[in-house]
Amino acid sequence: MSYVGPDFDPPQPRRPRRRLLTVALAALVPGALLGWLVYEAVGGSDGGPDSPVGASSASGGLFTPAESPDESPTDDDKKPSPSATPSLTGPTSSAPAATGPLKGKVVVIDPGHNPNNFQHTADINRKVNIGTGWKECDTTGTSTNSGYTEAKFTLDVAHRLRTLLEKQGATVKLTQDGDRTFGPCIDERASIGNKADADAVVSIHADGAGAGQRGFHVILPGKVKAGSADTGPIVASSAELGERIAGNFVRVTGSAPSNYVGDGTGLVTRKDLGGLNLSTVPKVFIECGNMRDTKDAAQLTSGAWRQKAAQGISEGIVSFLRG
Template sequence: MSYAGPDFEPPQPRRSRRGPLTVALAALVPGALLGWLVYETVGGPGDGDATGRATAGAASPTPAPTADGKQPDPSPAPTGSRTSAPAASGPLKGKVVVIDPGHNPENFWHPSEINRKVDIGTNWKECDTTGTSTNDGYPEAEFTLDVAHRMRALLEGQGATVKLTQDGDRPYGPCVDERARIGNEAKADAVVSIHADGSGAGNRGFHVILPGTVRAGAADTRAIVGPSRDLGERVAGRFVAVTGSAPSDYVGDGTGLVTRKDLGGLNLSTVPKVFIECGNMRDSKDAALLTSGAWRQKAARGISEGIVSFLRG
């Protein structure tokens, strides 16, 4: 995960338990993911999340060119201002969505700033991290911005007012406490933080991270645990349906859902918020998806449809 700290014990990688266990998992998996169980019995692609981030101060990776010398983004997303104008109409008119693109492409050049500790309620953690990358050098921070831009266009089309916590428009960060504050001050109806994991090769599958119940210092998640779970289950369900990707085979026991109490972006939120790790950048099969512009469009649509479902009840 993007913000693993010393108090977090990363789960041990596990082998996918598919086939006969598919039926057994039906009793554990939220309703939103039952569609995956049918898909799983006939086979299909998967994705992932855990630890393994690049260290601050390393040279900033650049996307590896394809055989014809082009960068691996066949359909680049639109860019623009951080906050959209209120829509004139649409089913989400009056709703505010905050998209939090994980990390920042410039974090590599600001190690002292991003290593500064900030209060996340339960303890103190680094302001931000550099994020991970594929083995060919496609950075997580570029992935998250691209997906965020695609989501913004889709959600604005539904009438939502959309705000990004960062749009490649600042030298580093923001810090995890500020990321939470942006959503809180916007009085967001939903916040989703976009990430991709840097786990070991062979680990695949996406997962959605939910806030645990925390009441310590400036953190009090009691009011948002329930609605955040609802948001997370809907995002996970639509992500499966649209991308065809599997829930993680190394965290979450096949549900695609993980609860954590060590993430400042969740601990300090006062509005419904989840993280999604869209795939494991260190696995070659997942990396092939994450570096595909067409697949990133599917990812953006799946996440956005989950948000729309949550906001419309």
């Protein structure tokens, strides 16, 4: 999410510290502890704002020679043919239905932004209603200092996550697959999950904070009842989804929760995000790391790490759906 604008304003009040225990317990396994030790050995902290790529620029991380990114193309990086009129239900995989513990479950993956947004600034700047007010349709997202874009990152992780979930038997839909001229707008992204009657929706992002601000965080919907927004029925289930994703993300990736929002819990509650406000099904956002920090950027641009990120998110979703 990584930008100041339509769907990412300054962080709202932090979650109660009681959620720290949930994430910490999920992380207390040897692999995660090793990740924490490595993080503490190399981490740092200093702040800075985030801003959109293609507007006033935004996040990224500068690579050192030892941290050269793995950006070799894979099947997941290949773009499908553009389409200006996709179905509101969102693209879905053509893979045959599988059997498994998630058979009968529907998961919607929302890859943040769109690789083509920067070519359609007038369209993405159009305001849409999010219940509590009006925000731009979408933004360009952020990028690392070397130019690896958030839109490319989110699609790659979404493809990997879709493959993992389909192997568990889930029906998986994407809100966009690089197959649109821009967007979809934030209200339409929520609508896609709602119309699919999804059992879980996860919006994938990477942040654009200042260098030294590291780690991931999961954004949960706050209780909102205004206009067309009514999150009351999904607040508790979304919080459970977010906690399970955060705990598994720590365990699988070894990444620490954000050192700049969330009070060390890796969980943040927001009431200003259209994608959450307008959802009628359990939904969370995950900021997988900060593209503007050197060390986080080295992870985000690594194909091996992106696979771990997808695995951590997948295991959190599976844990949530299996109860």
